[in-house]
Amino acid sequence: MxxxxxxxxxxxxxxxxxxxxxxxxxxxxxxxxxxxxxxxxxxxxxxxxxxxxxxxxxxxxxxxxxxxxxxxxxxxxxxxxxxxxxxxxxxxxxxxxxxxxxxxxxxxxxxxxxxxxxxxxxxxxxxxxxxxxxxxxxxxxxxxxxxxxxxxxxxxxxxxxxxxxxxKGLYRVDLSFRGRPGHSSLYPMVGKSAIMAAVDLIGYLREVHAHPFPVSEDLQPLVAQSARVFHDVFGIEGGDNILTRVMFNPGRIEGGEKANIVAEQCRMELDIRVPWGCSLDDLRKGIAEHAQDVTIREMDVAExxxxxxxxxxxxxxxxxxxxxxxxxxxxxxxxxxxxxxxxxxxxxxxxxxxxxxxxxxxxxxxxxxxxxxxxxxxxxxxxxxxxxx
Structure with a gap:
């Protein structure tokens, strides 16, 4: 054979x-x-x-x-x-x-x-x-x-x-947000939306993604080589950003009860790729601080x-x-x-x-x-x- x-x-x-x-x-x-x-x-x-x-x-x-x-x-x-x-x-x-x-x-x-x-x-x-x-x-x-x-x-x-x-490192989590329901016609004056809490966390992660993390001198040639590989394989310009920035994907989101009810619950499965130089503990703390009324279940964690x-x-x-x-x-x-x-x-x-x-x-x-x-x-x-x- x-x-x-x-x-x-x-x-x-x-x-x-x-x-x-x-x-x-x-x-x-x-x-x-x-x-x-x-x-x-x-x-x-x-x-x-x-x-x-x-x-x-x-x-x-x-x-x-x-x-x-x-x-x-x-x-x-x-x-x-x-x-x-x-x-x-x-x-x-x-x-x-x-x-x-x-x-x-x-x-x-x-x-x-x-x-x-x-x-x-x-x-x-x-x-x-x-x-x-x-x-x-x-x-x-x-x-x-x-x-x-x-x-x-x-x-x-x-x-x-x-x-x-x-x-890169990996931080994959399942987040369950809890809100306070109310009539949609009064939101945001009345009620607290679990869905909007998830949206706010995504906004925070956009800010984190915007800032590259400097790599050590010995890693710089590998990052440069890898950027060229990314260009050759995927046609991606600026491939060094893939390795020096936090990349994130809210791969699955579901929540809410009805269009005219402020969402009481929302669940998000989030996949985050962690670059060298980024403290995983700091990233965890930042997510916890920017995700209100949430239960975080860690699925896979690796430096x-x-x-x-x-x-x-x-x-x-x-x-x-x-x-x-x-x-x-x-x-x-x-x-x-x-x-x-x-x-x-x-x-x-x-x-x-x-x-x-x-x-x-x-x-x-x-x-x-x-x-x-x-x-x-x-x-x-x-x-x-x-x-x-």
Missing amino acids: DVARLTSSLVRIRSENPPGSTADLIEFVKEFLDSLGVKSRVVSHPGGRDDLITTEPGPRLLLCGHVDVVPAIPDDWTHDPHSGEVAEGYVWGRGATDMKGGCAALLIAYRDLVESGIAPKAQFAFVCDEETGGPYGIRSLLAKNLLLPRDCLIAEPTPVMSPAVGQ PTLTPTDALVVRTVCREVERVYGMPAVPFLQWAASDAKYLRAEGFDVVEYGPGEIPTLHAVDERVSVEQLEKVVDVYRGVIRAYSG
């Missing part, structure tokens, strides 16, 4: 999160590893939320990937999102980029080395719920001490020449994280990217978050590098190039071989 066919097979096995069941896909991966004589363990959680770790002795490198994907509605897709169709030089479907293509490339690279007579000194961890914060996945495996600190490669999609060595560019795993991945593509690799800082933040917090040196068409991530017509899959397999072979010598 080649990497495109394996990616296609993984895409066809449904693993949307929600609802979150990965049991069928993890069983498929286990059978693949069994065929190579690799010992593994399935760690099960309610709702079919299964993880898999390999248990071969003496691993020097952790190879990590998540097998859950965000949901997809088939409307407007060129190819059915659950078909895994291989056409026009791509594997199509939900998860092809994020990140079943990367998982397939890890498995094929490992298989190739086994079949060439090399005993890879690497451990796999395939997890069930990166898309929903990892409580049953990477966080659970770390809490149970099933993964011990070592160098780590996560097969998350990245730009072709740019391994990701750090990512910005970074693996030094001179770390062995960074140098190894960059060297192999340069070997395969014949051009210098350019490490960058990531705008989003992943399981890397939890691993770094526990002492792992982590690099993310993987195949994918980044603009289609979580989007309609998600796909991954067959050519890129094959080249990333070559990169992974080199990385695993370097840790297995």
Whole structure:
């Protein structure tokens, strides 16, 4: 089986999160590893939320990937999102980029080395719920001490020449505002609107976003490199603002009872990305001070994280990217978050590098190039071989 066919097979096995069941896909991966004589363990959680770790002795490198994907509605897709169709030089479907293509490339690279007579000194961890914060996945495996600190490669999609060595912090909260109802014809003289309290908080966050946070001198080159990557991938000008400012998204708001009643309740799910130099504690305090009569439930909290560019795993991945593509690799800082933040917090040196068409991530017509899959397999072979010598 080649990497495109394996990616296609993984895409066809449904693993949307929600609802979150990965049991069928993890069983498929286990059978693949069994065929190579690799010992593994399935760690099960309610709702079919299964993880898999390999248990071969003496691993020097952790190879990590998540097998859950965000949901997809088939409307407007060129190819059915659950078909895994291989056409026009791509594997199509939900998860092809994020990140079943990367998982397939890890498995094929490992298989190739086994079949060439090399005993890879690497451990796999395939997890069930990166898309929903990892409580049953990477966080659970770390809490149970099933993964011990070592160098780590996560097969998350990245730009072709740019391994990701750090990512912004995350502050994701659920806010429940309480107001005081009254007749709408008398508002704002009478009553207190929970909806307007949410609006006021958004106004405060706009003010916070307007001011960049200065980064340390050693981070400045990475910020500049990353800005160029953002321009090349997304066509975004001023990409340094993405890394030096608080970015926020009120992803879901619902509230009120009726148009002629001052809103008694409002709920907002808020996602905030925290730059280097921004105090998470100060941000928390500011939100609490500007959100009146609110209950704040923290869903996911993480400081910005970074693996030094001179770390062995960074140098190894960059060297192999340069070997395969014949051009210098350019490490960058990531705008989003992943399981890397939890691993770094526990002492792992982590690099993310993987195949994918980044603009289609979580989007309609998600796909991954067959050519890129094959080249990333070559990169992974080199990385695993370097840790297995």
